Amino acid sequence: MDSALIPKGVKRCSLGLFTLGIAVAGAVLLWGVYAMLLCWIKGLNQTNMNDYYGFALWIWADLAVIALGGGAFFTGFLRYVIGKDELKNIINYAVIIGFICYSSALLILAIDVGQPLRSWFIFWHANVHSMLTEVAFCLSCYFAVLTIEFIPLILENRQVDKVPFFHNLSHNMHEVMAIFAATGAFLSFFHQGSLGGVAGVLYGRPFGSREGLLVWPWTFFLFTWSAAACGPCFTILVTWITEKITKKKLVKDNVIRLLAKISGWMLATYIIAKIIDTWYWATVTAPSMGFTLMDFYSNNAFYGIWILVLEIFICGIIPALILITKTGRNNSKLLMTAVILAVIGVCINRWVMVLQVMAMPVLTFENWVLYIPSWQEVATTILPVAYGVIVLALAYRYLPVFPQEKELNPID
């Protein structure tokens, strides 16, 4: 029924099956929208946040999706600025994933603030000293860039492309895409960094606080670095999941391996920097504030030292070692294990830099607090996942996302 919209030379599942899949994701989406409306109408009392846990699940989700969406800016940077031409075969998907991640982050932020209608105050009454101000400006600008990068792909839909104006617009936008990719990389460097700075500048919170360079704490650079390392891993992971669902090879192995190799070296260098940062923090920064490393981890099992081991060793060193070796990259099981570990690792990093910062008491007569999110928080955090699935499904079905799909899956 919708065959006129499907790109030529590729095969898609039946409209019925597609609709069923969209309906399942749509049901989850509606559940999230219901929770979102509850939060907007009744207020943040719908959450289990409190005055000790002012930042919680949503801020973690925000930081995590932005890190994972980092695949868009870094792949774009490699493709258009560095000139890694092979990556043209995955850049479309990286941009769509980035678009989903960033639009989700903006939506979550809109739910997370106590007075959403005043959100524009961040631009109007901007405090230039605040990392969050930098986040707001760069995030919004980069989302606009991602939208600009996404538009030409939408215009390539078979029916839209028939309109001469859209055809020419799409062509011309492709011509200048390098400028947008470079702008995006520049903006991303700052907002990924400022998100790291959000915790790093909290000099009243010893768990997050870091020294740094000029006005930027070390976490500023670490966040950008880790997003550039793990974002492409997420792009690879989503591509792999898409291939499993569609039962098709969509991107050639050499493209995936090239991205994995660059990602691996970024991860390896990042994890060295992260280890140095952790060591300095544990031996110099924290003791100057009266804390030992174990003061940060020893209170309960949930916030135990295992989380540091998991983040740095299991989800940092191991995937980096796999990805920088040819044998590791050429073994698809090892490759996917590394990619999954790297994605988990960056999510754990964002988790501790939000949740553990809040959980740890600073006053000697206060206690650790534990936090369990309400169902409304969980539903609104899952909402972007459902939204992402729907956007990806629609894009895959109706747009020429993967340039190598025809070649890899010839129709008899």
Next chain:
Amino acid sequence: MKKEHTHENAKKFGMVIDLDKCTGCGACMVACMAENNVPFKKDESEKLDSITWIRVYKLTNGKSFPDTEICYLPKPCMHCSGIGEHGHSPCVSVCPATATDYDHTTGIVSQIYTRCFGCRYCMAACPYHARYFNWWDPVWPEGMEKSLNPDVSPRMRGVVEKCSFCFHRYQAAMDKAYTEGRRELEEDEYQTACTQACPAGAITFGDLNNPDHKVHELKKSPNAFRLLERLKTNPKVYYLSSRDWVRKAGDNYLEAENKVKKK
């Protein structure tokens, strides 16, 4: 007017709380809530989301009977001057919308409720947990709205609030002084509600820079300390205690460190 607002004669309002005198009666908390129209819940047993601009903590020395000692510690906003005393307090420097500000003429950290959009970054930044979020709209029991303080605006759901050192009292006192042709206040003309309510006289309030004010001398006591001084937040609330363990409780120390300077 301009001359008065220079750094040379800027005021630095602060508090000295004598913990040896505090009985933990909570009168300061009650007075603060009434003075500042602080909203409350039907059930206040969950303290993690209830609002108390000044909160009294119960500290113990951790020893068993008969060596047990307790100490009550009232904790308002510390009105930190920040690293280097430049006004970059932990909360002020992070607020993205300039909804909280450091007033260099008084040293008071303000909160602009109508500008706050509820991102709670300031709460994350404050190591004292002195900032509170309005998780609900305020609901006053029938008739109580008539007894609200007309000088203090009640806050709406979704914004952060905190102790203002009863800034409205400062404004009123300054208004009065101006009409009388004065530019300076006497010490007793501007006092916070908690200071006046404390039956034990444990709280002293005034200009820390002014040698004529009691706090100026009190903060120099060898028993004086501030909470979390090592973080360089530069709080303007000082505490007095003759007990070693209480002073030690004011900050975090490594085991090997000489925990509190000897008298």
